[in-house]
Amino acid sequence: MKYENDFLLKLYKDLLETRLLEIKMTDLYAESRVPGHIHSGTGQEAAFVGVLATRKPGDYFKLPHRVVSSAYLVGDPLDTFFGEILAKKTGNSGGRGGINHLGRLCDGVLGMSGTLGCDAAIPVGAAMTIEAEGRDNVAFFFVGDGATNRGPVYEAMTLAADWKLPVVFVCINNGFAISTPITYASPVPNVMADKAAGFNMPAVIVDGTDVLDTYEGASKIVEGVRAGNGPAVIECKCCRWRGHFEGDQCAYRDQSVTEKWMQERDCVKNFEQDLVKQGILTDEQIGKMRQDFDREMEEAIARAEAAPEMTADEIYDFLYV
Template sequence: MEYAKDFLLKVHKELLETRLMEKKLTEIYAQGIVPGHIHSGMGQEGSYVGVLSTRKKGDYFKFGHRPLAANYIVGEPMDAFFGELLGKLTGNALGHGGTNHLGRLQDGVVGFSGSLGCDAGVAVGAALTIDAEQRDNISYFFYGDGTASRGPVHEAMCLASCWKLPVLFVCENNQFAISTPSSYSSAVPNPGADRAAGYGMPTAVVDGTDVLAVYEATQKLVDYVRAGNGPALIECKEYRWRGHFEGDQCAYRDADVTHKYMTEKDSVALFEAKLLEQGVVTEEYLAKLREDFDKAMDEAIAHAVEAPAMQPADIYDCLYA
């Protein structure tokens, strides 16, 4: 497929920013300034950005707990992003939600349940609004291979297909539910795609480390969903580079395999090599992009560190509308 340069630059920028942000999260966690856990999304940038490259204004997003950078990519300002992560009043949820609850409704982010999968129906509900308002938007539901086992996910697929709603289910198969390999939990090789037939959904399985392959496979399904044909499902195969949370030593898996994925299936490095080869970007451009983004993040983190936190008198704020 031929792409316009602007499109390639946009995809690359989002891909690189997702990587840099996920890396930064691990760094500030190591510094001890993050009160909660960090579930690094390194290794899943290609699939998220590939899928999100099909989005348009008015779409809704139910993201997973990694990569958190997805919330920034669709519009959350860095100050609100890092403010929430550090539990400050400048965060989108005043510090009540933290690491699992970043994002803003005005960007289409519909929220997240820390009891993974309990929020599957939320994406269906957002699609119900789209249907009621007769818009050609869609609702994206990102979930992992671990969450693929949960009943609420299957109930959401059942309801979305029954009501023929515009939902794109995105199974992020990073191969591990904390320590449990997907091959143990699932009797089929593709815990997303292989089960979709039960709900009459068209599917695709794609290499999640190839951002353009993800985009192309997703776009076909998105066209189908936007046209009012009902839900569809894409499964992205990838590998979680780091542990479930920071501090996880990953003793349950083969470090050589991890190393292989990190060196041979690095979605950012692979895409940048292609763009350099095609003359779309230069080394100087890449270096500046990295430097500018890193600086912007450091500034936002400094703001978040200095930002005020909730006081005891504020504890009931935002409980009721």
């Protein structure tokens, strides 16, 4: 497909900034500046950037705990993003949720659950709102290959299919459910796409390390969902470069395989090289974009660290019991 240069540059900017955010979060964690765990999504950025390039105002997003910087992609300001991660009052929930519970309804971000897959019905409910209001929006539900095997995910798919709701089920298949390989956990290689027919849903399988392949596959699927054809599935094949959480030694997988993915299928490096080769981007521009965003992140982190924390009297606010 032929694309305008401005679109390709925007795609690259989103890809680069998502990667730099993921690296920055692991760096902050290594420096003991982040309370709670970091689940790094480094290496999986193209799956999110490619799919979310199809979004439009009014869409809803049920994001996962990896790649968490996708919240920034859809509108979460850096100050709010780092405020929540660093447990400050400037965060989206005043620092109460932390990195695994980012949410901002004004951006369409429906929040995250610490128990993966159990909240699959939430984007279905959001899709009911879209249908009731007669809009051509969609609700994106991102889920890992491991969580697709949970009952609530199948219940959500059944409801969305029965009611022909505008839900895009996006499976990020990185090959492992914590330490369980997909070859052990699923009877089919494409853990969500191969099962989509059972829900009468169209499905597409894309290379989640290639931002354009992901975008092209997602575009066709999302267009059909927006047109009122009911829910559909996108399965993105990619690799989780780091452990399930920071500190995971990954003794359950062959590191040489991971290194091969990192060397040959780095979504940022490969797209960067393509754009330079086409004369759309220069090494100087790349260097400046990296420096500029690194400065933006550092300034936002400094403001977040200077922000107040909750007091002991405030930690029970918003609890029902």
